[in-house]
Amino acid sequence: MTxxxxxxxxxxxxxxxxxPGTRVASEPELASRFGVGRAAAxxxxxxxxxxxxxxxxxxxxxxxxxxxxxVISGSRPPSWHTTVEAAGGTPRTVxxxxxxxxxxxxxxARLGRQPGTPAHHVVRxxxxxxxxxxxxxxxxxxxxxxxxxxxxxxxxSVDLVLRQMGRVSPVRAWCRVSLELPPPRVLRELExxxxxxxxxxxxxxxxxxxxxGLMCSGAWTRADAVRVIVEMSExxxxxEER
Amino acid sequence: MTxxxxxxxxxxxxxxxxxPGTRVASEPELASRFGVGRAAAxxxxxxxxxxxxxxxxxxxxxxxxxxxxxVISGSRPPSWHTTVEAAGGTPRTVxxxxxxxxxxxxxxARLGRQPGTPAHHVVRxxxxxxxxxxxxxxxxxxxxxxxxxxxxxxxxSVDLVLRQMGRVSPVRAWCRVSLELPPPRVLRELExxxxxxxxxxxxxxxxxxxxxGLMCSGAWTRADAVRVIVEMSExxxxxEER
DNA sequence: GAGCATTTGTCCGTATGTATT
DNA sequence: CAATACATACGGACAAATGCT
Numbered sequence: 134m135t136x137x138x139x140x141x142x143x144x145x146x147x148x149x150x151x152x153p154g155t156r157v158a159s160e161p162e163l164a165s166r167f168g169v170g171r172a173a174a175x176x177x178x179x180x181x182x183x184x185x186x187x188x189x190x191x192x193x194x195x196x197x198x199x200x201x202x203x204v205i206s207g208s209r210p211p212s213w214h215t216t217v218e219a220a221g222g223t224p225r226t227v228x229x230x231x232x233x234x235x236x237x238x239x240x241x242a243r244l245g246r247q248p249g250t251p252a253h254h255v256v257r258x259x260x261x262x263x264x265x266x267x268x269x270x271x272x273x274x275x276x277x278x279x280x281x282x283x284x285x286x287x288x289x290s291v292d293l294v295l296r297q298m299g300r301v302s303p304v305r306a307w308c309r310v311s312l313e314l315p316p317p318r319v320l321r322e323l324e325x326x327x328x329x330x331x332x333x334x335x336x337x338x339x340x341x342x343x344x345x346g347l348m349c350s351g352a353w354t355r356a357d358a359v360r361v362i363v364e365m366s367e368x369x370x371x372x373e374e375r
Numbered sequence: 376m377t378x379x380x381x382x383x384x385x386x387x388x389x390x391x392x393x394x395p396g397t398r399v400a401s402e403p404e405l406a407s408r409f410g411v412g413r414a415a416a417x418x419x420x421x422x423x424x425x426x427x428x429x430x431x432x433x434x435x436x437x438x439x440x441x442x443x444x445x446v447i448s449g450s451r452p453p454s455w456h457t458t459v460e461a462a463g464g465t466p467r468t469v470x471x472x473x474x475x476x477x478x479x480x481x482x483x484a485r486l487g488r489q490p491g492t493p494a495h496h497v498v499r500x501x502x503x504x505x506x507x508x509x510x511x512x513x514x515x516x517x518x519x520x521x522x523x524x525x526x527x528x529x530x531x532s533v534d535l536v537l538r539q540m541g542r543v544s545p546v547r548a549w550c551r552v553s554l555e556l557p558p559p560r561v562l563r564e565l566e567x568x569x570x571x572x573x574x575x576x577x578x579x580x581x582x583x584x585x586x587x588g589l590m591c592s593g594a595w596t597r598a599d600a601v602r603v604i605v606e607m608s609e610x611x612x613x614x615e616e617r
Numbered sequence: 618g619a620g621c622a623t624t625t626g627t628c629c630g631t632a633t634g635t636a637t638t
Numbered sequence: 639c640a641a642t643a644c645a646t647a648c649g650g651a652c653a654a655a656t657g658c659t
Binding site for chain 2: 642644645654
Binding site: 135191 | 654655657
């Protein structure tokens with residue numbers, strides 16, 4: 134019945150299988166093609182954007198979107214770079230800052246330390262194909278690795294730096310994933326609209342042998358760029374499902 | 376600079392703390408109040424809807440929305456009804472159908488059975504405060520509980536029926552959560568727009584002692600009604616984080 | 618850097634359709 | 639049935655970002 138949904142469905146079918154980044158017809162083009170006003174053509178493209186099928190950029194145009202699957206699992210734990218590359222994308226991580234701070238209360242509790250314990254505070258952004266898709270911070274007590282910054286400028290992976298310079302074996306001990314709307318800070322850092330859904334991935338790493346807390350992190354990721362899938366493989370205590 | 380975002384932010388601040396279900400000013404009211412056209416007032420309300428702060432119903436109005444947190448965790452496993460009630464909501468589960476079918480391939484693999492094995496196929500919908508928020512299906516091999524339908528009409532909980540009539544102890548063995556856009560089937564069942572984000576929660580229950588697959592399920596839940604949080608507490612194998 | 622065309626973003630006024638109350 | 643409220647659509651206008659000359 135509604136014209137713009139017909140157009141959206143039609144376009145969705147046409148775009149199915151197109152390569153990511155392919156250009157989609159502009160609003161005026163669609164308007165003349167389907168014999169509607171610009172408003173209806175615009176609504177159709179916006180509908181496709183809500184369905185995460187396209188990405189729209191003011192001044193540039195509308196382009197086919199694609200999401201990569203990021204599986205967080207106990208049994209099959211792929212790294213970020215590997216995941217993105219396997220999906221045919223180009224990953225990039227940018228180190229924004231490395232500070233030396235006292236541990237905030239929440240992070241201290243997770244790491245099993247006293248609040249105020251000296252720690253490295255690492256802030257990094259993540260890109261897929263030059264598109265800013267993630268922002269996150271990591272806390273590592275300084276006694277784990279005294280001069281983390283030296284290693285971080287040479288190697289990209291915090292994990293690797295911990296293993297080589299800290300001589301520890303970090304394993305993921307706890308992880309929590311939820312879908313949120315970005316708080317003001319993340320809004321600015323990720324340069325997104327307030328209505329863009331983002332995943333919050335919180336994580337804690339402990340030493341494999343001693344069990345001591347080594348690192349905890351919080352990472353925000355755009356849901357229109359990544360599809361996070363959480364798999365719990367272990368047998369878990371009973372849940373009454375009704 | 377943009378007028379409608381100013382209005383949206385203003386309204387968001389005003390609505391903060393309002394009781395869920397509270398009525399929000401209509402488009403014409405907002406238009407005259409802020410001295411803008413109906414288009415700008417409408418955009419502001421749509422922005423709030425994208426932020427999941429309000430719910431809009433044609434013919435009725437715009438109302439304050441609220442999401443309940445549903446935590447899927449190993450350490451603290453609450454039931455659906457308990458979770459909703461703890462959040463101050465009224466949960467309801469409606470049994471749509473109970474069929475006897477042969478197990479499809481995917482479900483058979485999960486349950487460790489042969490495809491085509493006779494099984495109960497249970498379809499149910501879930502409501503929060505009379506709002507349709509979830510739709511899901513469950514598969515239970517008939518040899519686990521021969522006459523499941525009898526029990527299901529008396530008790531709401533599949534888990535309880537399995538314990539009482541099947542004399543087994545189901546525990547969650549595997550669980551997978553992802554955020555999706557609803558496929559056509561779910562679109563119809565949940566009566567939502569194609570752009571409404573929904574969670575897909577897949578789950579497998581095994582017997583606590585024998586380890587035999589008892590039940591597997593797939594449940595779709597509206598993300599504007601529920602915020603799913605997944606917690607992995609167990610120590611998981613190493614993941615290289617970069 | 619300046620200028621220009623293209624494209625999306627915002628906004629107006631108006632009208633009609635459709636669902637709810 | 640009538641009033642209300644949201645949904646769709648038109649035509650027109652200007653703003654803002656992008657990409658190219």
